[in-house]
Amino acid sequence: xxxxxxxxxxxxxxxxxxxxxxxxxxxxxxxxxxxxxxxxxxxxxxxxxxxxxxxxxxxxxxxxxxxxxxxxxxxxxxxxxxxxxxxxxxxxxxxxxxxxxxxxxxxxxxxxx
Amino acid sequence: xxxxxxxxxxxxxxxxxxxxxxxxxxxxxxxxxxxxxxxxxxxxxxxxxxxxxxxxxxxxxxxxxxxxxxxxxxxxxxxxxxxxxxxxxxxxxxxxxxxxxxxxxxxxxxxxxxxx
Numbered sequence: 610x611x612x613x614x615x616x617x618x619x620x621x622x623x624x625x626x627x628x629x630x631x632x633x634x635x636x637x638x639x640x641x642x643x644x645x646x647x648x649x650x651x652x653x654x655x656x657x658x659x660x661x662x663x664x665x666x667x668x669x670x671x672x673x674x675x676x677x678x679x680x681x682x683x684x685x686x687x688x689x690x691x692x693x694x695x696x697x698x699x700x701x702x703x704x705x706x707x708x709x710x711x712x713x714x715x716x717x718x719x720x721x722x
Numbered sequence: 723x724x725x726x727x728x729x730x731x732x733x734x735x736x737x738x739x740x741x742x743x744x745x746x747x748x749x750x751x752x753x754x755x756x757x758x759x760x761x762x763x764x765x766x767x768x769x770x771x772x773x774x775x776x777x778x779x780x781x782x783x784x785x786x787x788x789x790x791x792x793x794x795x796x797x798x799x800x801x802x803x804x805x806x807x808x809x810x811x812x813x814x815x816x817x818x819x820x821x822x823x824x825x826x827x828x829x830x831x832x833x834x835x836x837x838x
Binding site for chain 2 (some may be wrong): 641643645650651652653654655658660698702704708709710712713714715717
């Protein structure tokens with residue numbers, strides 16, 4: 610069945626450091642891929658998405674490229690800020706399974722000044 | 723973008739009482755909504771899929787008599803935790819499927835339930 614495997618945290622970085630959070634997936638069909646961010650005590654917010662192979666999603670300095678050959682959707686940011694501290698979830702939506710969402714386990718990021 | 727609200731944002735109740743959580747799509751009609759449960763420092767667990775005008779579809783292991791879901795209109799789904807117990811304490815998040823043609827879901831801000 611469909612699944613998402615996400616790099617385990619927690620991750621602690623200094624401000625302006627480079628961030629990579631790994632995400633790989635297994636899917637029956639051709640899924641859409643998402644990164645969601647959850648700030649403390651809040652719900653999930655869509656950070657970025659990609660709907661087909663080689664698409665690059667980007668938002669607020671974050672990027673992720675849909676790599677079909679490696680079934681990956683790694684999240685990157687060149688220079689993190691303290692305000693990026695949050696939990697990041699990789700997810701997929703697969704039309705073959707009725708667009709049900711499958712989430713990774715989440716990666717907690719803490720950025721220190 | 724589409725907005726989904728939840729009410730209340732947090733609730734504290736006594737063991738044995740029932741609690742109703744509302745999920746509303748504010749600026750679009752949602753034929754399908756989803757209810758998730760999130761334990762501390764863990765991912766979201768899909769509890770059930772709620773379809774407007776029909777019975778909800780529950781995931782394996784979720785007690786449908788304990789977690790009653792009603793989706794009576796295209797903008798409102800409710801989750802009622804019946805006879806709540808401390809182990810039901812959790813963060814409950816709803817989402818609504820985007821209007822036709824999109825594979826996205828829009829998430830509510832979540833409801834923190836604490837059962838004493």
